[in-house]
Amino acid sequence: MEIRDLGEFGLIDRLTKILKIEDSSVVVGFGDDCSCVRISDQLVLFTSDVQIEGRHFVKALISPQDLGWRVVSVNVSDVVACGGKPRWGFISLAVPPELEFEYIEQVYKGMEEACQYYKMDIIGGNTSSSEIIIFDLFLTGITDRFVPRSGAKEGDYILLSGYTGLSRAGMELLQMKKDSYEDFENRLIKAHTKPVARTDLADRIKKFASSCIDVSDGLAGDLSHITHMSRVKAVLHREKLPVSPDLKIFCTKYKKDCLDYMLFGGEDYQLVFTVKEKHLSQFSDCFVIGKVEKGSGIFLKEGDNIKKISEKGYQHI
Amino acid sequence: MEIRDLGEFGLIDRLTKILKIEDSSVVVGFGDDCSCVRISDQLVLFTSDVQIEGRHFVKALISPQDLGWRVVSVNVSDVVACGGKPRWGFISLAVPPELEFEYIEQVYKGMEEACQYYKMDIIGGNTSSSEIIIFDLFLTGITDRFVPRSGAKEGDYILLSGYTGLSRAGMELLQMKKDSYEDFENRLIKAHTKPVARTDLADRIKKFASSCIDVSDGLAGDLSHITHMSRVKAVLHREKLPVSPDLKIFCTKYKKDCLDYMLFGGEDYQLVFTVKEKHLSQFSDCFVIGKVEKGSGIFLKEGDNIKKISEKGYQHI
Known part of the structure; x- marks a missing residue:
């Protein structure tokens, strides 16, 4: 084999x-x-x-x-x-x-x-x-506290530390090998070539997160490690997923689907994590994107419409 | 460059x-x-x-x-x-x-x-x-004690935990790709493919060695890291350098110089280390091969004859 x-x-x-x-x-x-x-x-x-x-x-x-x-x-x-x-x-x-x-x-x-x-x-x-x-x-x-992937509990909120999808857009721009790039394109490229790990959140993650993972293989793929290992379901709210202004321009210019980049683009090195309601106020600089429920899988809610989304993240082999 | x-x-x-x-x-x-x-x-x-x-x-x-x-x-x-x-x-x-x-x-x-x-x-x-x-x-x-390369002192004895040169002989035998090997050849090959790190000496090295290095790039080359970093001279006694019986047969059969293998053959993963005289009795299972003196370089003493030997060990680049 x-x-x-x-x-x-x-x-x-x-x-x-x-x-x-x-x-x-x-x-x-x-x-x-x-x-x-x-x-x-x-x-x-x-x-x-x-x-x-x-x-x-x-x-x-x-x-x-x-x-x-x-x-x-x-x-x-x-x-x-x-x-x-x-x-x-x-x-x-x-x-x-x-x-x-x-x-x-x-x-x-x-x-x-x-x-x-x-x-x-x-x-x-x-x-x-x-x-x-x-x-x-x-x-x-x-x-002094290990924050595992397996600690998410029913009722916890799902938070994201920043925009996702930028790195993948940046990589695609690089691969185009254009003679010159617009300002927003250079910012996306930089998100790919020079990602910044969120050490600024380290203390609060340690104190307040029930589970956490970094977005290296894509938001959906990485969140699925949390849902699998915590044996829970994640429900994301479409309107709460943060869309980077630069990614929006990119998707318009190159006729791409923003949501696809945000959910499945990897290497952003943001953090996706879960916290209890009482700790939400600690993370006013992060995006609350959904909630942990009983069940399994990752779902996207848009108005009254709920659909299961693929959990496939990037596999290195 | x-x-x-x-x-x-x-x-x-x-x-x-x-x-x-x-x-x-x-x-x-x-x-x-x-x-x-x-x-x-x-x-x-x-x-x-x-x-x-x-x-x-x-x-x-x-x-x-x-x-x-x-x-x-x-x-x-x-x-x-x-x-x-x-x-x-x-x-x-x-x-x-x-x-x-x-x-x-x-x-x-x-x-x-x-x-x-x-x-x-x-x-x-x-x-x-x-x-x-x-x-x-x-x-x-x-x-609870770090044993450095730099701790050898004038008057210390130089010890070797076992035979050297076996791994290089074993590698050369492998490269010959012979249809069959004699018993002594298989033992030399095993010394190359399955070296054993000397964890049995760990406690005594920690307690009694003034300096230590493992023989990965060759006895002379590795010992030279000790002499350089300790700013001392090493004098080895030719007749005290241990010659493996298998290496002796190998060198006779293939017309090789045993000393060359013992001093410059790498990857044996024996330990070469220095100890004060009062601790010598702790290492009756090791070979005392020489002494640390004031000065620099590595010398080989044979009867009344002393010659400087090359310190060149294997460089990985």
Whole structure:
């Protein structure tokens, strides 16, 4: 059987059954945005995300400094989604010996810029040669409460930290390889090449969210991890889903369906999370987009009309 | 300037200057076998080591189960070299979608076998697609004393935990692609495909070693990291360097120079370390191969004859 026949989640499911976790200090193993262990009185989060040339980035389409920023940000986003603050990164680098040093230097400058922004450090690394460029960042974070995907309860509100769909629009604009771009197009491109992880929300997520995940594979796909693992149903309100003004112009200009981008566009690195009604006031800067109900699946409500929506997020295999 | 012009250590030197470490809980950053941070009352070690198809392994020359064992062992070896015990691994996997699932399954079984042996757990991971197979294991360990490369002092004895040169001989035997191998050849091949990290020495290294490194790039090359960072000279005694009986037969049969294999063959994952005279009795199962003196460089003493030996270990770029 080929790996493609299993898909990403089928593969993960089979492989994680082989690896047995026997250590009682492991609080969370496979299956969430981070793993978590208890060290003395601290909860320590582990995550990693690899950027492989030709798969996750195309050298000609992203500046090396933005790539470095991105390598850090996508990992930070996973830590924040579990209620943590990023602390210590460990970078595994593999590069072709004939690559220009200045390219890698710029990537590292981008990583350092992100470390400064997120108040964390990359403290070590491993270097190797390879035919393609590979950056694999392992990141640890600290928290005193792990916010799982599985904590959403009936009656909770579903919140979104910002606009979605921008990154996918930006990627498509880049792929058009136009000679010049309008201002709104450059902003969408930047949303793709230089996403910002929401560390500003970390403390409140830790204190008040019953569940959380970051939007890396698309709002519907990522929210479905919450509904599956919490064994609940999500009902989203069409009119409450925030539409970015730039995305609106993009969809008009290129005759695209905004909702499709908002629900299924990935790599925005916003957070989708659930909170009890009494904590809603803590998140006045976020969008309340729906409610958790008894049942399963994700539904979209528009007026009196309710329809089930696909939960398919981006699969990496 | 191309990366190959800088070499592995030139590259690392330049890149680590870009990444500034500001966090006072970081005990050790770049430049040792592990990085180290203080979390509450614990010292936590971080290391990683990547295995890239075609660079670090050839699919036809190592069984998937041995490869899995190897991925874990090379990382465990780094943790032990810093005086730690391995605890929590995080595996980053990238595979071609058309790869047989059974291959990866066997690799994971090898990883689990190693986890059981070393009493640690792989607690999370990240999965991606790629044109080549990449396993990148990030490993954390725990210690209450970090054993650095930089702690060797004049008068210390230099010890080696076991034979070196076996892995290189084993690799060369594999590359001969013979139809059948003699028993001693199979043992050398196994030393290459299934190296065992010396967790049995972890407690004593932590308590008694003044400096330590694992032999991954060759005895001379790795020892030179100790002499450079400790600003001392190492004098090895030719007659005290342990020669494996299997390596001796190999070198006779294939007309090779044993000493060359012992000093410059890599990937044995033995430990070379220094201890004060009063602690020598703790290591009766290890080989005392020389002494630390004032000065710099590595020297080989044979009778009254002393010569400087090359410090060149394997560079990964």
